[in-house]
Amino acid sequence: MSTKKHKVLVANRGEIAIRIIQACVSLGLDFVCVYTRADEGSGHLALARQLGGPEAAYRVSSYHDANELLAVADHAGATAIHPGYGFFAEDFRFARRVAERKRGLIFIGPSWRIIRTLGDKINTKRLARSLSIPTVPGSDRPVYDELEAEEIAETLFAFQAEQGIANSVVLVKASAGGGGMGIEEIYDIEQFKTVYRRIRNYAKRQFHDEGVLIEQRIFDFNHLEVQIVADRTGTGIVHFGTRNCTIQSTGRQKRVEIAPGFRPEEITYAFDAAKLLDDITGYSLAMAREVGYDNVGTWEWIVSPTGQPFLMEVNTRIQVENGVSAAISRIKGQGDVNIIAEQIRLGLGEPMGYDQSDITFEGVGIEYRVIAEDPANRFTPWVGRIDQFLAPNLPYARLHTHIPMDAPYEIPTEYDPNLALAIIWGKDLAEAKKRGTDYLDELTLSGADGTGAEMKTNIRYLREKTSTILQF
Numbered sequence: 001m002s003t004k005k006h007k008v009l010v011a012n013r014g015e016i017a018i019r020i021i022q023a024c025v026s027l028g029l030d031f032v033c034v035y036t037r038a039d040e041g042s043g044h045l046a047l048a049r050q051l052g053g054p055e056a057a058y059r060v061s062s063y064h065d066a067n068e069l070l071a072v073a074d075h076a077g078a079t080a081i082h083p084g085y086g087f088f089a090e091d092f093r094f095a096r097r098v099a100e101r102k103r104g105l106i107f108i109g110p111s112w113r114i115i116r117t118l119g120d121k122i123n124t125k126r127l128a129r130s131l132s133i134p135t136v137p138g139s140d141r142p143v144y145d146e147l148e149a150e151e152i153a154e155t156l157f158a159f160q161a162e163q164g165i166a167n168s169v170v171l172v173k174a175s176a177g178g179g180g181m182g183i184e185e186i187y188d189i190e191q192f193k194t195v196y197r198r199i200r201n202y203a204k205r206q207f208h209d210e211g212v213l214i215e216q217r218i219f220d221f222n223h224l225e226v227q228i229v230a231d232r233t234g235t236g237i238v239h240f241g242t243r244n245c246t247i248q249s250t251g252r253q254k255r256v257e258i259a260p261g262f263r264p265e266e267i268t269y270a271f272d273a274a275k276l277l278d279d280i281t282g283y284s285l286a287m288a289r290e291v292g293y294d295n296v297g298t299w300e301w302i303v304s305p306t307g308q309p310f311l312m313e314v315n316t317r318i319q320v321e322n323g324v325s326a327a328i329s330r331i332k333g334q335g336d337v338n339i340i341a342e343q344i345r346l347g348l349g350e351p352m353g354y355d356q357s358d359i360t361f362e363g364v365g366i367e368y369r370v371i372a373e374d375p376a377n378r379f380t381p382w383v384g385r386i387d388q389f390l391a392p393n394l395p396y397a398r399l400h401t402h403i404p405m406d407a408p409y410e411i412p413t414e415y416d417p418n419l420a421l422a423i424i425w426g427k428d429l430a431e432a433k434k435r436g437t438d439y440l441d442e443l444t445l446s447g448a449d450g451t452g453a454e455m456k457t458n459i460r461y462l463r464e465k466t467s468t469i470l471q472f
Contacts, residue, residue, distance in 0.1 A: 009073045012084025014402040017044035023341040032076040034060045035137035043402035080106035091316035110137035110316045111293045118314040133283045138311045142175035142211025152214040152446040169217035174203035221302040222246045224261040226284040227325040235290030242271040249379040249387040257321040257367040266429045296343040327365035364432040368462045370420040375461040381417040382456040384449030398423045449460025
């Protein structure tokens with residue numbers, strides 16, 4: 001590490017906070033973490049106190065309060081902030097404030113300018129097209145003219161007809177919207193004018209911007225990702241393979257992630273899957289180089305049943321599923337790759353020390369998100385007390401969790417119901433699937449809600465989905 005001694009503020013909670021703390025310790029760095037009243041029973045707080053003593057954790061009213069986080073950083077003498085994922089991880093204004101305040105700190109993530117550039121989906125789409133990188137067909141800027149918008153919609157219906165899509169769908173979206181707001185589907189060009197005017201008026205009323213996006217709706221796609229890692233020079237850029245995150249809840253929340261993204265060695269696809277993986281990796285690296293990407297990030301893709309890739313977005317942060325990419329990765333032949341540790345090390349200015357030729361891949365990894373929810377009831381979160389949590393200790397499995405395994409735990413209602421990440425490795429897909437189902441069969445998770453009703457989890461759902469992973 002650098003001769004300068006760093007202290008990292010862990011500005012997050014749960015399993016990602018635990019993994020950041022562990023990464024700091026492995027790198028010889030000091031750390032300080034935060035917690036809220038609701039997280040007093042969380043394992044990340046217990047670990048911080050165990051490894052760093054009582055001064056290693058400060059209570060805050062909210063993980064969303066930038067002023068509180070920076071006050072803790074100043075009081076504790078932190079020199080860097082790791083935002084984890086969620087909260088401030090992709091907030092370029094926060095990253096800029098961290099770096100440019102009077103007592104400047106290192107933001108462990110991409111520089112704020114890159115977050116701003118790639119955090120704008122329209123800008124990302126425009127940039128990709130300038131590099132001849134395929135994106136979801138449709139407009140790459142807000143459209144304010146009705147005739148122009150209608151022409152775009154007509155070309156999309158024609159494109160879908162050429163693809164042999166029987167029931168074409170075009171999306172009309174408020175460009176300034178988000179979170180699913182201001183989006184409607186049209187199935188025929190005759191519907192367009194009415195829907196366009198309705199969305200335009202909605203956008204003006206809600207967002208004070210009449211801009212509308214016209215995009216193709218893609219069905220039956222697979223969701224793939226490319227894991228990018230870069231140093232602060234913006235020139236040392238490598239990838240740590242692909243992931244498939246297609247198994248999701250009804251709300252499009254990921255539940256099972258597999259690395260690599262396809263497995264043509266064991267599954268037959270209707271297209272050249274090996275070439276597809278090479279293509280999206282090459283496209284992602286080209287775009288990262290173009291912007292001088294300088295930390296960890298993920299390029300997210302959707303792939304059609306005919307093997308056509310479309311760039312969806314770039315996540316300028318560490319992702320929940322980084323560990324499944326690490327599980328199949330080797331650097332100079334060595335396993336136990338820790339992408340979070342790499343992110344911290346490189347974020348603090350260390351040279352990469354390897355290039356793409358030093359990175360190889362071995363086997364198949366599966367990551368299960370173990371969640372308190374009811375998959376049979378639209379994945380409704382379950383709230384209550386966990387009384388027992390037991391997991392098998394196996395050489396091919398890793399469990400990341402903030403749930404104490406030696407005491408009851410009340411699931412906070414303030415946060416998402418994620419309980420644990422189980423990462424399984426196998427020498428091939430068949431072995432990974434067998435090990436995955438065996439692991440889930442041995443996992444014990446029980447508790448009750450306030451009425452005494454039995455705890456609900458998605459473990460059975462995860463087991464059922466294992467049989468079809470990577471099939472398309």
